[in-house]
Amino acid sequence: MVASQDADEGASMGAAADNFAFRTFYQSHYEKVLKYALRRAGPEDARDITSEVFIVAWRRFEVASLGGLPWLYKTAALVLANSRRSERRLRVVECRLGMSAPPSDDADHADRYVERERVRQAIRELPHSEQEIIMLTIWEDLDVKTAATVIGCSSGAAHVRLHRARRRLAKILGNIS
Amino acid sequence: MQTRKINRRLNSIVRDADPVASLGNVHEQAENDFHKLLHPREWDDHLDCKDSVWTSEQKTVAHGVGRRGAVMLGAAAGAVLLCGGLLLGSDLLGNPQGDSIARGDGIASEISASATTLSDAWPDGTSSPSASKVFDSPAALGAESQLVAIGLFQGLQRGRTEAFRDTGDERVSTVMILSDVTVHKGQVSSDLESSVYVEVAWGESTSGVDPSLIQALPAGTPVLIYAREAWVGNTSTNSVNYIKDPDAGRPEGQKLWAVTAAQALAVQTENRTVTWPAMNITLDGQLTDALPNGSLIAK
Numbered sequence: 001m002v003a004s005q006d007a008d009e010g011a012s013m014g015a016a017a018d019n020f021a022f023r024t025f026y027q028s029h030y031e032k033v034l035k036y037a038l039r040r041a042g043p044e045d046a047r048d049i050t051s052e053v054f055i056v057a058w059r060r061f062e063v064a065s066l067g068g069l070p071w072l073y074k075t076a077a078l079v080l081a082n083s084r085r086s087e088r089r090l091r092v093v094e095c096r097l098g099m100s101a102p103p104s105d106d107a108d109h110a111d112r113y114v115e116r117e118r119v120r121q122a123i124r125e126l127p128h129s130e131q132e133i134i135m136l137t138i139w140e141d142l143d144v145k146t147a148a149t150v151i152g153c154s155s156g157a158a159h160v161r162l163h164r165a166r167r168r169l170a171k172i173l174g175n176i177s
Numbered sequence: 178m179q180t181r182k183i184n185r186r187l188n189s190i191v192r193d194a195d196p197v198a199s200l201g202n203v204h205e206q207a208e209n210d211f212h213k214l215l216h217p218r219e220w221d222d223h224l225d226c227k228d229s230v231w232t233s234e235q236k237t238v239a240h241g242v243g244r245r246g247a248v249m250l251g252a253a254a255g256a257v258l259l260c261g262g263l264l265l266g267s268d269l270l271g272n273p274q275g276d277s278i279a280r281g282d283g284i285a286s287e288i289s290a291s292a293t294t295l296s297d298a299w300p301d302g303t304s305s306p307s308a309s310k311v312f313d314s315p316a317a318l319g320a321e322s323q324l325v326a327i328g329l330f331q332g333l334q335r336g337r338t339e340a341f342r343d344t345g346d347e348r349v350s351t352v353m354i355l356s357d358v359t360v361h362k363g364q365v366s367s368d369l370e371s372s373v374y375v376e377v378a379w380g381e382s383t384s385g386v387d388p389s390l391i392q393a394l395p396a397g398t399p400v401l402i403y404a405r406e407a408w409v410g411n412t413s414t415n416s417v418n419y420i421k422d423p424d425a426g427r428p429e430g431q432k433l434w435a436v437t438a439a440q441a442l443a444v445q446t447e448n449r450t451v452t453w454p455a456m457n458i459t460l461d462g463q464l465t466d467a468l469p470n471g472s473l474i475a476k
Contacts, residue, residue, distance in 0.1 A: 023211065026207070026211055027207065027211075030203070030207040030210075030211075031200065031203055031207070034200070034203060034207075035197045035200060038196070038197045038200075039195075039196060039197055047206070047210070050210070051210050054210070078456065078457065078458075081311045081456075081476060115190075115194075116193060116194040117194075119190055119191060119193070119194035120194050120196065123191070123194070134191060138188055138191045138192050138195075139191070139192070139195045153348075153379070154339075154341075154346055154347075154348040154379065154380075155344070155346060156339075156341030156344050156346030156347070156348065156418065157339075157341070157348065157379075157418070159341065159344055159346075160341065160418055166183075166184055166187055169187060169191075170183055170187060173187075173190075
């Protein structure tokens with residue numbers, strides 16, 4: 001009986017420790033994963049997608065905690081790919097980057113807003129793989145090696161992809177020097 | 178110098194165009210969502226709820242994770258059986274259970290892999306430039322492919338090496354060998370004894386095929402592939418990236434194929450399930466359901 005109680009307490013303490021570790025993990029990464037989802041899926045679905053990502057992380061916490069943010073982004077990419085089956089979500093995904101400006105833009109001067117829209121449009125014109133490397137390295141602020149982990153390619157391939165993306169983006173935008 | 182300046186300027190204007198740069202305070206929202214995650218039991222119910230936001234694939238993955246303990250025990254037992262026969266260090270690595278393969282139509286095999294073990298062992302990075310493309314149906318995937326075939330897994334071996342001139346990095350492909358192939362689209366060698374060689378992954382490790390992947394795939398496991406002829410690539414060392422050994426990965430004169438997308442390689446796994454290891458998705462069904470005239474596809 002005593003042994004059983006000890007075992008129960010041990011299990012409970014283990015669960016509590018897991019919860020604490022997961023809570024820390026969640027709080028550290030929630031906003032970044034939400035932003036990742038917002039940039040690609042729009043505000044309607046971003047919260048659901050973020051929740052789905054953390055459900056998988058909870059279930060696979062020993063893997064997720066080792067993989068950290070790149071693992072979460074990778075899982076988010078799979079959840080997003082899944083979400084494309086829904087026609088409503090497809091529309092949102094197709095107009096990703098085209099979402100209306102956040103509140104902080106309210107006070108912006110009109111021509112600054114126009115310039116931002118022009119840059120977003122230029123990113124939309126890139127091939128999907130190049131959009132991803134641009135977003136991961138600049139908006140998600142990952143180094144190229146970590147971005148390569150998220151995309152699932154070598155860092156060398158990611159460097160090449162980023163180089164091409166920058167070249168193409170500079171050409172589309174024109175006169176940026 | 179000019180390029181660096183342009184890159185810095187580009188980074189600056191792209192960063193400025195971030196649509197969610199200032200998200201505001203999401204602390205309360207995060208706390209509310211976290212409450213749900215603290216109660217796994219609720220999420221078990223959630224998984225079984227028909228109108229939940231979970232798709233069948235996610236349910237499968239999540240339930241699969243719950244089963245992981247049992248699966249790992251099975252995998253461990255399998256590993257004990259296999260370890261005597263593993264050909265570690267040789268050119269061709271395969272799980273030597275081929276004697277029990279029921280030969281014939283290319284899928285009549287009683288052997289299947291463990292879904293979770295296979296997905297966990299699968300390397301990152303597919304061989305397809307369109308790996309990130311998601312197809313809505315097997316028909317759409319088939320239309321994009323030159324070869325659709327079901328064969329029996331025989332082994333994995335080191336494939337070609339791509340080098341990057343600027344960084345000095347290299348990546349190496351993994352080639353899957355299939356025998357007893359039944360072709361549903363396209364054409365392979367008419368020689369019945371010959372195998373099909375498919376580039377299924379690229380990785381940064383130059384040491385060869387990961388042994389854990391070999392353990393996860395018993396020889397004789399039925400595998401469905403949607404493939405195109407492997408991209409030739411540059412061989413000139415003056416290129417940014419180039420293939421060092423274009424003929425590697427298969428016997429002389431054999432064609433090298435490459436999977437069309439992440440959805441393009443499916444494996445028959447235990448309990449009548451099909452696993453797409455590159456996507457970490459498992460669905461109920463048979464490989465034949467995932468042929469172009471079927472409806473089974475990982476998304």
